[in-house]
Amino acid sequence: MLTKAVANLPHIKDKNLLVGFDTSDDGAVYQLNDDIAVIQTLDFFPPMVSDPYVFGQIAAANSLSDVYAMGGVPKTALNIVCFPESEDAEHLSEILRGGAEKVMEAGAVLCGGHSVNDKAIKYGLSVTGVVHPDKILQNNTCKIGDKIILTKPLGIGIVSSAYNAGVATEESFLKAVECMRTLNKYAFDVASKYSLNACTDVTGFGFLGHLNEMVGKDYSIKVDSKKVPFISEALKLAEEFLVTAGGQKNRIYLIDQVYFENVSDAMQEILFDPQTSGGLLFSVSEKDSNELIKELKKLALPCEIVGEVVERKEKNILVI
């Protein structure tokens, strides 16, 4: 639907616009001079957790992530708030506190925002970051032979929606919360010392949806599903069909692009599961991949080498 809506926008030609709508990238990149390009992103959504402070943290971590996914460093951020006037103001202040703390943790400055009276709560940020024009990380510039690294476990969507419906454990939910509010800054800081070929983050289109955006016409990506980290209860929930509508939408959208070889239905659900503030996906040369994953594993969250970039196959993605 969105692709169709965007298609009718006037096409603006500006040589300084380095990344725009065309490639489903995470943020827009505009070059200011030889050394600096700005990255602009915007993301907001309704709460997926009941604690307003935690929701604020998650929304901010999610918004900031797009800057890292483009290879940049966040500098300034603006709040976007939809909030009912009838609701307790303390609730809003907790959301904003959670968001502000994450922006600070990222080393950026929160410098304003805009709010609208609306019956459903939504919160997020527009973040501006900077990047050297030579260091911009696009999502579909992988090289054959690269390894694909995922920096957070999957199953966030399945676990948090099941928890909200009363069928997932507190323990799993807390794991999902930890994943969602962890800044991708830490994984990015480690990875930026290596020469990455491509990068994106995993959000609403799920692991396979965002991986699909990394595929180019000259190569495919092969995933080893046994290596993919996920919150363990998510698989049990998926076996019980306790999955999300978003995951099913992702499946329908991607099914022609993905070939599964002996992957259980439940594991497929995890690979299609929409993530909120999910991890980064790096495409990095095989040579660097072992060193990088070793360093990443010192961070708080499970991460793994989950696939590799291979010669072009019939399908974009092969999952074994």
Added chain:
Amino acid sequence: MKTKNLDMLGQPCPRPMIEAKKLLAEAETRKVIVKADNMPCVQNLEKMAKASGFNFSFEEKSKTLFEIVISKSGELRMKSEDNESLTTFSLSTLHTSLLKPYGIAISSDKMGRGEDELGRVLIKGFIYSLTELETPPKFIAFFNSGVFLTNEKSNTIDDLRKLEEKGTEILSCGTCLNYNKLEKPSVGLVANMFEIVEHLTSGVNIVNI
């Protein structure tokens, strides 16, 4: 026995799944009718129904209103207190006289109209359920593509052998076997049309699948 209604409008997944499964887990539930407001939710319920061997159908009333019917076709019970439920899946001929002998006519290797894959799951579930009945059918007559089910390669073959042991006569239409170039069936006997007609008109109740 019972048809239950579930209004899941405005309820995000997996809530419709949780509620539908709860109702389906109750022994007395035969059929659940779910109202949902989005297609992915319908598809998620379909995955569950297929994997559980339930009948599944839906109707798109509008872009935000879907009516889904899930019924337990594969779990027939022949106890007399379940009589009422049997009428809900076109076994009405049985419900008045359960103790009377009955025969089954199977004219396809799939059950019902819809997706082939689902139809195959259902027929397997159906034949398996027959093995669980207190009173097995007097005979099962297979004709047209139904004869694929009595073939050695069929995944229903073990259940049919069980039925044969319990005294059910298994008949495969000879013309249909020849037409489909199938070997002699691995279970039961080959029957000509005259024998099939004789069975179907012998006065027992007939269940048509």
